[in-house]
Each structure stands twice: as C-alpha cells, then as structure tokens.
Amino acid sequence: MPGPFIDDAQIAHARTLAEEIVNPIFDLIRRNTTVSIERTVLRFFGISGAGARGVPLANLMVDKLKAAGVLNRGAAYWYGRALHLGAKSPLEAVERLTALPTDKLGPLSPDVEQNLRDEVRSEARSAFEDMKARITAREDLRKQFPMSPAPHKYVIVATGNIYDDVDQARAAAQAGADVIAVIRSTAQSLLDYVPHGATTEGYGGTYATQENFRIMREALDDESRKLKRYIQLTNYSSGLCMSEIAFCAAYEKLDMLLNDAMYGILFRDINMRRTFIDQYFSRRICALAGIIINTGEDNYITTADAYDAAHTVIASQFINECFAKRAGLKDWQLGIGHSYEIDPYRDDTLLLELSQAMLVRRCFPDAPLKYMPPTKHKETDIFFSHAYDVMANLVAIWTRQGIQLLGMMTEAMHTPLLADRYVALKSANYIHRAARGIDEEFTVREDGKIANRAREVFAQAMKLLQECRDEGMVAAIGKGHFGDVKREETGGKGLDGVLEKAPDYFNPFLEILEAQ
Numbered sequence: 001m002p003g004p005f006i007d008d009a010q011i012a013h014a015r016t017l018a019e020e021i022v023n024p025i026f027d028l029i030r031r032n033t034t035v036s037i038e039r040t041v042l043r044f045f046g047i048s049g050a051g052a053r054g055v056p057l058a059n060l061m062v063d064k065l066k067a068a069g070v071l072n073r074g075a076a077y078w079y080g081r082a083l084h085l086g087a088k089s090p091l092e093a094v095e096r097l098t099a100l101p102t103d104k105l106g107p108l109s110p111d112v113e114q115n116l117r118d119e120v121r122s123e124a125r126s127a128f129e130d131m132k133a134r135i136t137a138r139e140d141l142r143k144q145f146p147m148s149p150a151p152h153k154y155v156i157v158a159t160g161n162i163y164d165d166v167d168q169a170r171a172a173a174q175a176g177a178d179v180i181a182v183i184r185s186t187a188q189s190l191l192d193y194v195p196h197g198a199t200t201e202g203y204g205g206t207y208a209t210q211e212n213f214r215i216m217r218e219a220l221d222d223e224s225r226k227l228k229r230y231i232q233l234t235n236y237s238s239g240l241c242m243s244e245i246a247f248c249a250a251y252e253k254l255d256m257l258l259n260d261a262m263y264g265i266l267f268r269d270i271n272m273r274r275t276f277i278d279q280y281f282s283r284r285i286c287a288l289a290g291i292i293i294n295t296g297e298d299n300y301i302t303t304a305d306a307y308d309a310a311h312t313v314i315a316s317q318f319i320n321e322c323f324a325k326r327a328g329l330k331d332w333q334l335g336i337g338h339s340y341e342i343d344p345y346r347d348d349t350l351l352l353e354l355s356q357a358m359l360v361r362r363c364f365p366d367a368p369l370k371y372m373p374p375t376k377h378k379e380t381d382i383f384f385s386h387a388y389d390v391m392a393n394l395v396a397i398w399t400r401q402g403i404q405l406l407g408m409m410t411e412a413m414h415t416p417l418l419a420d421r422y423v424a425l426k427s428a429n430y431i432h433r434a435a436r437g438i439d440e441e442f443t444v445r446e447d448g449k450i451a452n453r454a455r456e457v458f459a460q461a462m463k464l465l466q467e468c469r470d471e472g473m474v475a476a477i478g479k480g481h482f483g484d485v486k487r488e489e490t491g492g493k494g495l496d497g498v499l500e501k502a503p504d505y506f507n508p509f510l511e512i513l514e515a516q
Contacts, residue, residue, distance in 0.1 A: 004362070005446070005454045010462070011363055017465040018322040021473050026326065028273060029280045033505065035192070035497040036274075037281045038062050038075035040243040044127045044509050045079055046090040048210060050196035057094045058244075059193045064098045072499045074506040080120040081105060084112070117506060124508035131250060135289050138253040141221060145230045148178050149436075150368065151396045151404035152232065153428050155421055158183035160202030162212045166219040171418055173223045173231045176425040179256065179403065181234035182216055184208045189239025189268050190493060194248065204415075208235050208245055213252035232256060234294070237282050238264050240274070240494050246282035250289035256335065256403075257286060260296035261323045262316065265477060266485040267299055271492040272477060283327035284513040293329065294403070295320045298339030298372035300483040306341040306376070310356055311460030312482050313338055314363065318465065319473075321364065328516060331366035335403050339372035340392035348449060350391060355453040357399040358444070362454070368402025371395075378412040385409040389424065393431040398438050404428070 039058040049057050065071040065078055082093035108116065155177045157168040162182075169180040185202030188195075198215060199207040206212060213235065220231045232255035237245045242259065249257050261279050264270035286293055297313040297320070304312070317336050324334055338360050340353050360369060373392045378385050389407030396404040406424040408416040416424075444450050468476040480486040 005359065005451050006362055006458050010458065014318050014363070014458075014462060014465060015322070017462070017469050018318040020469045021319055021465065022322045022326065025276050025323075025473060026280075029277050031500055032273070032277050032498055033072070033074070033501055033507070034274055034277050034494075034499065035062050035066060035071070036241050036278050037243050037507075038065070038071060039193075039241075040247050040281065040285075041075045041507060041509055042079065042090075043244060043247050044131075045076075045093075045123065046127070047094060049091065051094075054196055056193050056196055057091070060098055061094045066499070072502040073504060074501075076120055076124070076508055077117075077504075077506040080116040080506075083119060084108075084116055117508075120506070121508045121511075124512060128509070128512050131288070134251060134253055138255075139290070141224060142230045145224050145228055147230045147232070148176075151371065151401045151432065152178035153425060153432075154179035154181060154234070154370075154403055154405045155425065156181045156183050156405075156416070158205040158415055160185065160204070160206050161200040162198055162206050162215050163200065165206050166216060168418065168421075169216060169220060169231075170223050172421055172425070173220065173227060175422045176429050177231070177421075178229075179232040179234055180216070180220060181256075181258075181405075182206055182208070182212070184236045189236070189241075189264060189270070192240045192494065192497065194241050194244050208248075210248035210252060213248055213254060217252050217254065234258070237286070237293075238296075239268060240264075240270060240278075240497070242275075242278040242282040243285060246285040246289075246291075250285050250291060254289075254291060256292045256294055257282075258296065259283060259286060259293040260337070261320050262477070262482060263296035263299060265487050265492065266483050267296075267303075269487065269492045271495040271498070272474065272487060272489055273498050274492075274494040277498065279323065280327055281510065281513075283324055283329055284510070286333065287328035287330075288513055288516060290333070292333045292335050292368060292403075293324065294335040294370040295337040297337045298341070298370075299337075301339060301341045302376045304484040305343075306339070307343070307346065307352065309484070310457045311464055313356075314359065314457060314461035315464040315468070316482055317360065317364065318461075319468070321367075328513070331364075332368065334364065334367040335370035336360065336364050336367050337370045337372065340374045340395060341372075341376050344374070344377055344388060350395075351449050352453060353391070353395050354398065355450040356457065357395050357401070358450065359454040359457060361399045361401075363458075369400075370403040370405070371401040372405050373407030373411075375407070375411055378407075380412055382409040382413075385411060386423070386427065390427055390431060393428050394435060397432050397435045400439060 042058040082096045087093040157165045183205035185207045186204040195207045198211045234256040237257040237259045264275045265272045386409040408420045474489045
C-alpha cells in the first residue's frame with residue numbers, strides 16, 4: 001500500500017467534522033417516525049401477508065392508524081391494544097384494528113397500560129431471538145464453506161423474473177462470482193409498500209419482495225454447498241421502504257444491502273427528512289443482522305465530473321460512515337462506495353484512479369469498500385470496454401478493495417448476457433490471480449502525481465465538510481454539493497409519511513436494537 005499521504009490527525013479531524021454535521025440530523029431522527037418504520041415493526045411481529053388486491057397487511061393497519069391520527073403512538077402500541085381486545089394472532093390483530101374506530105378507544109388504567117407494554121416487549125424479544133437464530137444459521141453456512149479471498153467478485157442479475165434470476169445466478173456462481181446482486185425493478189424505490197410474493201414481471205430488474213429473497217437465498221445456499229464456497233446475496237434497501245426491505249433481507253439471510261444516507265434524496269427525489277429517519281432504523285436492522293451495507297457515492301460521479309467532484313465522494317463517505325456508526329454498524333460492515341469513472345481520454349487516468357482508490361483505502365483502512373466499474377464513459381466498442389474494465393480490476397486488487405462490482409463489455413448496449421458475465425469473471429479472475437500482492441511490491445512516491453493528487457482531493461473534501469458543518473447538511477444538499485443535484489428539505493416524495501412521535505411513543509424493537 002502507499003505511504004501515508006494524509007496525516008492521521010487530518011483524518012481524525014474529518015471524522016469530527018462529520019459528527020458535527022450529523023448531530024443535528026439525529027435530533028430530527030429522535031423526534032420522528034415514519035409509516036415505513038411502523039410497518040417494519042408490524043413485520044417483526046409476523047404481519048407479513050397481503051389482503052384484498054394484494055395490499056400488504058402492514059400497510060392496511062398503518063394506513064388505518066395514520067388516518068385515525070394515532071400512529072404517532074407507535075404501531076406496536078396499537079398491536080398491543082389488539083391483543084388486549086382478544087386478538088390471538090397477528091392476522092386477527094390486523095382485522096380487529098382495521099374494523100374498530102381506533103381513535104375512539106378510551107385510555108387504559110396505568111396498570112393495564114404497563115401490562116400491555118410488558119406483553120408486547122416479551123413478544124418483541126421472542127421475534128428478536130427468532131431473527132438472531134436465522135442469522136446464526138447463515139453464519140454457520142459461511143463457516144462451513146469459506147468465501148474466496150477479496151476482492152469479492154460481484155455481478156448482477158436483472159431479468160425481471162425471479163426464477164430466471166435464479167438460473168442466471170447459479171451460472172454466475174459456477175463461473176466464479178462471489179456475490180450475486182438482484183437488481184430491483186425500475187422505480188420500485190418510489191413505491192410506498194413492499195410487493196407481496198414471488199414475481200415474474202419487472203422492468204429493468206426484479207421486484208424486491210421477501211419471497212423473492214427467500215427463493216434466491218435458498219438457491220444460492222444450494223449452490224454454495226455444491227461449489228464448497230459461500231455465495232453472498234445482495235439487494236437494495238433504499239427508497240420509501242428502506243427499513244421494511246432491511247427487515248425482509250435480514251429475515252431471509254441476505255449478506256449485503258445497498259443502503260445510503262443520501263442516495264434516495266439525490267437520485268430518486270425522496271424527501272430528505274423521510275430518508276434520514278428511515279435509513280437510521282434500516283441500518284439498526286443491518287447492524288443486528290450482520291449485513292454489509294454498500295453506500296452510493298459512486299453515483300455522484302456519474303452525474304458530476306469524476307475528476308472535479310472527487311472530493312465530494314470523500315466528504316460523503318465520512319458522513320455516511322458517521323451515520324452508519326451511530327446506527328451500530330461496525331467497520332467490517334461498511335462497503336463504502338467509490339468508482340473508476342474518470343474520463344478515459346484524460347492523461348494519467350490510471351494514476352488518478354489509483355490515487356482516488358488509495359485515498360479511500362487510507363481514510364477507511366478497516367472497511368471492506370465497494371468498488372464500482374466504469375459505466376459513464378462506456379461506448380459500444382466492446383473491445384475498448386473490456387480493456388477499460390481490466391484497468392478497474394487492476395486498481396481493485398492493487399488497493400485491496402473488499403467488494404468489486406465487475407464491469408461488462410456490453411455495458412452501454414444491453415442487460416448483460418450470460419456470456420458477457422462469463423468473460424468479465426474470467427478477466428477478473430485472471431487479474432486478481434496475476435496481480436495479488438502488487439501493493440506490497442511497489443512504493444508510491446510521496447512527492448509524485450498519485451500522492452499530490454490524493455492530498456489535493458482530501459484538502460477539497462475537508463473544505464466541503466467544513467462548509468457542511470457551518471451551513472448544515474440541508475443547505476449543502478440544497479446547493480447541489482453532492483452529485484450536482486439540488487434538493488429542498490420539504491420537497492420530494494414521502495414527507496407525508498413522516499410523523500412526530502407522541503410523548504408516549506412505543507417501539508420495543510428500537511429499544512432492543514439500540515441496546516445491542
């Protein structure tokens with residue numbers, strides 16, 4: 001690895017600035033809940049089915065409570081009231097609460113109220129232990145069939161049909177893939193519900209549902225046993241259902257989730273209050289489940305110039321790390337995102353890309369990191385595209401990336417075919433095998449182009465962090481500092497799903513998760 005480039009004290013100061021940026025956001029998070037968080041609570045209790053016309057039962061119950069103006073006490077409280085009314089199952093609890101004028105239910109005596117909360121807490125602890133047992137089963141399989149060494153080769157499947165996805169995922173694993181990511185159907189992040197059941201129709205990807213997660217995890221577990229190496233599964237916990245998808249992923253034993261503090265705000269125009277609140281609860285679940293999150297800074301340099309905006313990636317990474325640590329995630333769970341995206345027709349591209357990747361590794365030495373391939377400047381020349389991807393593969397092994405999404409030679413043309421994926425895996429396998437240990441053989445000059453560029457980018461990142469600290473995160477996003485995209489605090493989708501907590505708000509799962 002390279003020399004220090006950046007002093008430890010400077011990196012520590014960057015983290016201090018990130019904490020000062022994030023602290024005011026946590027005032028917002030502590031005061032509020034969202035419809036998605038409350039639906040997640042109900043899913044923890046086992047309310048995961050669907051009612052008439054496929055509407056999820058969790059949505060039916062939360063919508064009823066919200067319409068009655070009482071959701072701010074917490075869905076768990078009203079679930080307890082349903083039990084108090086005689087409900088014997090989660091489904092019966094939904095039926096009772098959706099049939100009754102909840103806002104007309106009178107107050108309970110202090111003793112009954114306390115007993116109700118104790119009963120719900122006991123049920124929450126049982127649900128929590130069930131989740132932990134499922135996670136332990138995944139960990140046991142990982143121990144039985146160790147993963148290949150990093151960088152873990154990450155490829156995507158995106159047929160729209162979960163059963164076709166399974167076939168493609170098996171083929172990819174057999175060709176050497178370590179991580180399978182099932183791309184979500186286009187615009188699912190804008191749906192304020194999680195579709196129910198297995199799906200066979202999707203546009204640009206396959207719907208993220210709990211049943212689809214189960215089907216793919218079962219297939220990859222089977223493939224892991226055949227190949228004698230563990231195959232990891234990834235999906236997307238972003239958009240208007242961040243925490244619900246995190247729950248579904250944890251329950252179905254996924255290994256990674258794309259989960260970013262700002263991605264939904266910037267690239268899906270989801271309200272920033274809603275996003276900041278939801279991401280916290282979703283990350284608490286990821287921390288419990290041992291799920292590695294993949295952050296989305298690579299997206300900034302697809303909308304902004306990768307050379308000019310390199311510092312925004314570093315600044316955002318420190319902010320994302322701070323949000324994650326506050327939610328209980330450990331360093332090994334931080335798939336901090338960055339990318340090989342500088343215009344290939346610029347001089348010294350390899351040196352510049354090495355500099356950025358080395359800088360990220362220097363700032364986050366204990367994180368696995370998630371390295372994205374070039375996409376923005378891909379052309380229909382598949383031979384150049386393949387060479388372009390090979391350079392990204394070299395940087396990945398040189399800078400010890402933990403997770404590497406492989407580039408496809410047909411990136412600018414169509415969804416990758418099986419043969420495209422096979423060629424990408426063969427190339428990455430070769431580069432990783434041929435160049436492993438290269439970082440231990442070469443010393444980078446402290447006064448050379450790589451080191452000077454790293455110091456320049458870090459200095460710009462520090463300046464941006466200071467501005468975010470002085471003016472506030474909301475103002476920084478409003479000015480378009482990240483990805484050249486501007487958003488307003490009260491704009492975007494989903495603000496109507498944010499509720500200020502009542503003084504007696506009750507969420508036993510949040511209590512348990514924060515106590516871990």
